[in-house]
Amino acid sequence: MRVLHVCAEIYPLLKTGGLADVAGALPAAQARARCDARVLVPGFPALRAGILDQRLVAELAPAFGAQAIRLYCGILPDSGVMAYVIDAPELYDRPGNPYADANNHAYPDNHRRFALLGWVAARLAQGLDGSWRAQVVHGHDWHAGLAAAYLKAAEHAAGRRLAGSVFTVHNLAYQGNFPRHAFVDLNLPAYFFDVDGIEFHGQCSFMKAGLFYADKLTTVSPTYAREIQGSEQGCGLDGLLRKRMGDLSGILNGVDDTVWNPALDGLIAAPFATGTMRGKQTCKAALQQEAGLAIDADALLFCVVSRLSEQKGLHLLLAALPEIVQRGGQIMLLGSGDAALENAFRDAAAAQPHAVAVRIGYDEQLAHRIIAGSDVILVPSRFEPCGLTQLYGLKYGTLPLVRKVGGLADTVVDCSLENLDEGLATGVVFDTFDAAAISAALRRACALYKRKADWKQVQKHGMQQQFGWDAAAAQYMALYARIGV
Structure with missing residues (x-):
């Protein structure tokens, strides 16, 4: 089956979050299962530069504010997956991250930038590349939400079925909503701006477009698939999701074993595995030294690798820092986001430099060293579609301390x-999103750490969990087959 994954970022070339890890690993896993999976990405500088052996596929007429549009096809490094990249410098060749400028202000023409992505995806299901035509267009998150809409519009015009479509919600809270007047820039039929279409409270919603027009819907864990059908986590779209519950499924994300594997990881101070854990102590000492923490093998070392936001529950953690330090623990945090949280964590590190270390920003290599060297990884989220860092923690014998929500549950x-x-335990789980609950969870983690035999049992069982991409790839391929293309 010929499957086109449509996404805004992809590891290892461009990453702002877990979406990139999924986009990098899922097509590769499907290719191993003999699925002809390819990806389509916007021509952001890192993607234009990183895709190998590019050949010109098509030159397109001016559209969406871009005068020069070219579609290239090349090869993703490491995986060897074929990738299409849209070269439209006026839309994509900009400083900052893929979605915002250097001052973190969203680009005002993001609706046109990502409309082009969805439009080209639909064209690849109509024969734009004469040597390959997508049978299934699989869009990931709001950036690719219009792919299913453009495909449906093309089918209406042609009067026949062109391809199947799947839309995966990685985080429903980020919806790609734009003012009503943006609709005129999208080149969609007028009747698509409707409650039965992309209209959402008077705005154009790319997320709603994907949810409404795709044949099948998925999200990244079974629990999150249930949660988003309720008002608390449905972000205003729960009614539509309940209406489409028969087409919605939760398929758990995986971990790429070629990237996250403590026995083979060249980014960490020493390798280790369930039978030979000495290397983890080496990683812990190296991390403590790098972070400026007291070098103490007995100190319970917590870590956070995360966006700094209220969603991630990091204000709860901030309030719990004194208790961690009081109990003789340490913490290393890597992340960026909310300015107030960034400053608060910086202040905490300045006040307790031998127990609290903070690195603002994101560094993929440092993330490996942090997770390998820590004892506990903290993910106290208000909501969490899947979460990947707790899976990395399990792989590296770093016990997850998580809230019982979404993929964490x-x-x-x-x-x-x-x-x-x-013999079932793999970490520490708490229920309610408040300071008392996370405090109780921290106390239980500290108590477990003192019970060395129990700690090692939980650590070993966690490391033995299987969250590879092959199982997820097989579930997606079974879903494609049910579309009937």
Whole structure:
């Protein structure tokens, strides 16, 4: 089956979050299963430069504010997956990240920048590349939400079926909503701006377009698929999601074993595995030294690798820092986001430099060293579609301490007495999103750390969990088959 994944970023070339990890790993896993999976990405500088052996596929007429549009096809490094890249310098060749300028202000023409992405995806299902035509167009998050809409518009015009479509929600809270007047720039039929279409409270919603027009909908964990059908986490789209519940499924993200594997990871101080854990102590000492923390093998070392936002529950963690330090623990945080949280964590590190270390920004290599060297990884999210860092923690024997929500609930088993007795525990899980609950979870983590035999049992069981991409790839391929293309 010929499948086109449509996404705004892809690891290892361009990454702002977990979406890039998924886009880099899922097509490769499908290719291993003999699916002809390819990707389509915008021509951001890092993607234009990083895709290998590019050949020109097509030159397109001016559209969406771009005068010169060319479509190239090349090869993604490492995976060897074929990738299409849209070269439209007027839209994509800009400073800052893919979505905002250097001052973190969203580009005012983002609706046109990502409309072009969806429009080209639909064209690739209509024969734009004479040597390859997509049978399934698989859009990822709001940036690719219009792909299904353009495909549906083309089918209406042609009077026949062209291809199947799948839309995956990675985070429903980010919806790609634009003012009503933006609709005139999208080159869609007028009747598409309707409650039964892309209209959402008077705006154009790219997320709603994907949810309304795609044949099948997925999100990145079974629990999140249930949660977004309710008002608390439905972000105003829960009614549509309930209406389409028969087409919605949750498929858990995986971990790319070629990237995240402590036995083979060249980015960490020493390799280790379940039978030979000495290297993890080497990684811990190296991290403590690099971070400026007291070098203490017995100190319980917590870590955070995350966007700094209210969603991630980091204000709860900030309030809990004194308790971590009081109990003899340490913490290393890597992330960026909310300016107030950034400053608060910086202040905490300045006040307790031997117990609290903070690095503002994102560094993929440092993330490996942090997760390998820490004892506990903290993910106290208000909501979490899947989460990947807790999966990395499990792989590296770094026990996840998480809130029981979304993909965190699906992947971490609490160290209750009964779960310890039955050998099921893989971490620490708490329920309510408040300071008392995270404080109790921290106390339980500290108590477990003192019980060395139990700690090692939980650590070993966590490292033995299987969250590879092959299982997810097989579920997606079964879903494609049910579309009937």
